[in-house]
């Protein structure tokens with residue numbers, strides 16, 4: 001049996017440390033009479049989405065952020081959903097909010113995200129904030145960043161992993177992870193070289209073998225095997241799938257086969273890696289936005 005070589009990028013412990021720091025910053029805001037408030041909009045009763053939203057409210061309570069919850073039926077019309085978006089845009093207790101994704105198929109996600117007040121967009125997914133991410137090559141402009149990409153960069157930074165000059169392969173071109181993470185990693189402050197692979201990529205195995213860093217965000221269970229990787233690669237397993245464990249129970253499974261730990265130098269596991277960082281970065285976005293509104297940051 002081979003010995004696992006990879007060091008673990010522990011998202012749970014890192015997120016816990018970030019939450020402790022945010023608790024201090026929320027107390028400083030409270031001393032100035034400012035209480036940040038996060039709103040969530042959940043449409044339907046998908047078990048995963050319901051769990052994530054519940055976790056966001058629990059996190060808020062932990063760090064002292066007020067939370068506002070709007071749980072809506074699966075068959076809500078787009079117009080009625082827009083009405084809830086407008087209500088949170090105007091709600092003074094809500095300093096930022098998110099619309100939990102994915103939305104049901106009959107709702108146009110782009111229309112909903114665009115209707116949000118960009119200054120209250122805690123997920124950084126409003127087209128204005130995605131545009132700011134594109135324009136912000138130096139990383140100096142302050143705007144909310146999508147939580148999972150921000151979590152990946154913060155997880156690496158807090159483990160002193162420098163990506164300057166590294167060849168990074170991102171697998172998956174989704175709007176919440178794949179596309180924005182390339183923009184973050186190519187900022188001058190990170191200076192990585194990024195290749196964005198997707199279902200149309202001709203020779204994924206060749207790209208994987210050359211990558212110093214792999215960020216797997218395809219949502220295909222265990223599609224990346226140990227033998228696909230360059231020895232010593234840094235691997236972030238970000239994709240989430242729920243598969244039957246053989247006993248009728250759904251378990252969270254990442255894109256990377258656990259045996260990759262025998263080849264990689266660093267591995268962020270799934271669960272326990274980037275997921276907890278996504279939650280912590282949402283809190284960070286809410287606190288940063290409240291600080292900006294208070295003229296602190």
Ligand SMILES: Nc1nc2c(c(=O)[nH]1)N[C@@H](CN(C=O)c1ccc(C(=O)N[C@@H](CCC(=O)O)C(=O)O)cc1)CN2
Pocket residue numbers: 051052098099100101102123147148176240252270271272273274275276277278279
């Ligand atoms: N509006 C948004 N929708 C979605 C986002 C997002 O950032 N904004 N990301 C994902 C879901 N997500 C947060 O919303 C999320 C995913 C995973 C985790 C997490 O902590 N996962 C755990 C495992 C959880 C489990 O057992 O199910 C882990 O990785 O350890 C938190 C948040 C899609 N939608």
